[in-house]
Amino acid sequence: MALLLAPYNDAMRLGMGFNSFTQQLCVNDVVRLAGGKQETATDKSLRPQYQLGLMTAPDGSNVDISQNVTWTAKFVDKMSEVTNSLNVSGSLQVKLETGGAGVDVSASFLDGKKFKESDINYFIQVRVTNQHLTAPDLTDFAPIPNVPFSEFNRVYGDSFISGFIEGGEFNALISIKLNDSSQATRIRGDLAGSMGLDGIQVSAKASLDKEDVSSNIDGETTISVSWKGGGDIKDATVTDWTLDTLKHVAIEFPEHVMACPMRTYAILTKYTSLKNYENAGVYSSALLDAYMDYKVMWRDIQQVAWEVEKGQCTLTAKEVPPKLAELKAQAKEYYDKQMSEYQQKQQALQAALATSDPATDPNVTQPVPQQTPATVVPAQQALHDAPMPPNNLVPYDGDQFGLDQARRDCRFEMIKIVKEVDTVAVDPRVACDPSRTWQYLSPVVFRMLLPFEIRPVGARAFSIHHLASGLSLTTGNTVANGVDFTFGAFPTFFAFQDMKNGAAMIHIAETPEYTMAVWGVSMDNGGVVRGWSGPAKGENSQWYIKDFADHNI
Incomplete structure (x- = not known):
């Protein structure tokens, strides 16, 4: 069974609660060492688990070191493919895109705008594991008194930190925006042949005498790089990131990690074996892809508004698709149902608070009237926010007023996605609720309402x-x-x-x-x-x- 991992940061400690959906830290010392002494775990509780292997040191000698090296080189079409390879939750990436993550994560080197605009995105990853450090005696759950069960996920998360992986990780994303998109197939082939790491041995050296692929690329190439461990991985000959130097550094990265490892991932253990959290992980990737689609459309609307103002393009309102009326009726029906359920819960909560108010109980002696303090609603009885209204599902007018409305609605749909991330974080069961639809409008449908065409270069040109x-x-x-x-x-x-x-x-x-x-x-x-x-x-x-x-x- 694959380990459940989360990118390491310095605030992590053994026994700490963790939400694997949002990848947010929770309370300290929620799980402690066995024995009934409520003893908290420290690094002294960690035990290495590894198998010895041989690595070649810089001087040519063999060194006994426990290294497991995994090479990945692949073309990617969605940002969630990259974040999944980094073990970064899609919901955390959404928070990062909105500036609400609050922490620096390993996917922060990604440029979402460059990714979506590029014709080719090629991802390279070298993951080096020296050893697993685990605390097998970390078994006793130590709950905080008076925390209701309804607040379990918010306070404790769904898992706890039970160990760490020590080693290093090198990640690079090559994004290419071609001047001539018809050359994409040829460039993909050249790139795969030049940068592919399949079959490379740890002792292999970079072949810098081959034809430089970058010289055959007519367009803009962006290289984004991040790494953990290995210290200074670039020698004096590497002064800038190019396709050749990138491969050269990636090949030698494991030997640098051998000399300078660090903690790369936290090992997580579930409080229970609930499957709904696995569904939440899949859902978070879908939310990230939808959010990025809306982010690109929001930027395109801004650009078109500028071009219309300068007289460089004109707008034409789209015709109403035949299925749009049916979708509009479904959206309204779902919203009315959700609003009705919300109002019923709100009325029930107000009634419960009224019956528990001493001022309404005739058996309680009333004190001298004083300033009434604000009513405190118990956490387990608090309501979520009211449902957000759906899009009107009417094509936008072909003028600046229509563009302005589209821009506001686009931002509104992005807010809905962020809100959905927060909702799933509180209760992961909603991720597998088949009746939970219309939380946000599909980007594909929203794109059909815009008074201009968003089309890629190539297939439709x-x-x-x-x-x-x-x-x-x-x-x-x-x-x-x-x-x-x-x-x-x-x-x-x-x-x-x-x-x-x-x-x-x-x-x-x-x-x-x-x-x-x-x-x-x-x-x-x-x-x-x-x-x-x-x-x-x-x-x-x-x-x-x-x-x-x-x-x-």
């Missing part, structure tokens, strides 16, 4: 080929407020904006502020076609797209 030469239209030299078009083997992708009445505006898909326009029209020599980035987008940037056989003007 078009390239323009010249039949006689077989070459493609592509960008060349940059000029004032524009860019030249030329022909080449690698196409530039274009997106077509419907201007109604059969006209279209042709944008460079990667940089939509550039539209296809005509320069220096002459009856004798024709004109020059360029990409125009100036503020005016009039008839000179509009075209008729007609069938190849239709020569009528």
Whole structure:
């Protein structure tokens, strides 16, 4: 059975309660050493559990050291794939994105914006385990007096810290945003062949004489790196993070950890074997992915609002999808049901408080009237917040007012997701409640309501080929407020904006502020076609797209 782990931080101590869903620390010394003496555990209680192995020291000699090295190199499409590899809860990452985590976690080096914008994300991890340090005598649960059972998860969490893993961990994320998305398949192949760590032995050396893959990448490459253990893992020859130096450092990382290990993970033990916490972990990953989708849409709405204000694009309200009315009815029905249940619980709570008030009991002698203190509601009787209303599920107007409403609603859906994280943290059973729907609107449905299209470059864009030469239209030299078009083997992708009445505006898909326009029209020599980035987008940037056989003007 796989160990339940959480990223280590210096505030952790043996016997401390822990919430494995939010990965938040709880009370100290909730589990103590056996024997009935209420003795708290210290590092002296730890016992190493490992198997000896051989490692090669820098001087070439063999060293008896208990190292277990795991290499991972893979393409990732969702941020939750990275956080899962880091053993970081999706709910904690949501808190980190909102600035509410309160702690530094191992996934803090990730840039969510870069991740979502990139065409390729490649994750490298080297995990080195020197030994497991556990406290087998940590068995006696020491509850705090007068804590009600309803507050168990909030006070104690669902597990406790029973040991630590000592070693090191190296993580790197390579994010590539290509100028030409059609090259993504080739770059992925080159990257996998160059950076793949499959079959690498611990004693292997980096092959720096191979062709540098980064020189073949036409685009922006971002390398994010973090590590624990190993001390100074970069030698004097590594002055900057590149694809070659990254692989070089990753290969030698285990030997650095051999000389300078540190605690990387806390080992967690469940108070019980409840399966609903496993479901909560899966749910937290889904919440993280939905939150990141909304975060990207919120930024896109901001960008489109700026472009509309500058006259660089226009908006068109979406048509109402046939299923939208059915979804709207389901959302309203669920909200009305939740609100009714909430009001009933609120009334029952108020009635219970009224009957327990000495002022309403005729058998109790009433004291001299004084200032009435605020009513204290017992924790086990306190209500959760009222249900949050659903989205109206009506396509937004195609103007700045519609964009402003979409921006507010997008932020509102993000708040709902954060609130859902808090709710599951209090009661993990809601993660496997089949009737718990409509807590937030699916990002896929919300995207259908926006008065503009969010589309990736490539699959939904078009390239323009010249039949006689077989070459493609592509960008060349940059000029004032524009860019030249030329022909080449690698196409530039274009997106077509419907201007109604059969006209279209042709944008460079990667940089939509550039539209296809005509320069220096002459009856004798024709004109020059360029990409125009100036503020005016009039008839000179509009075209008729007609069938190849239709020569009528």
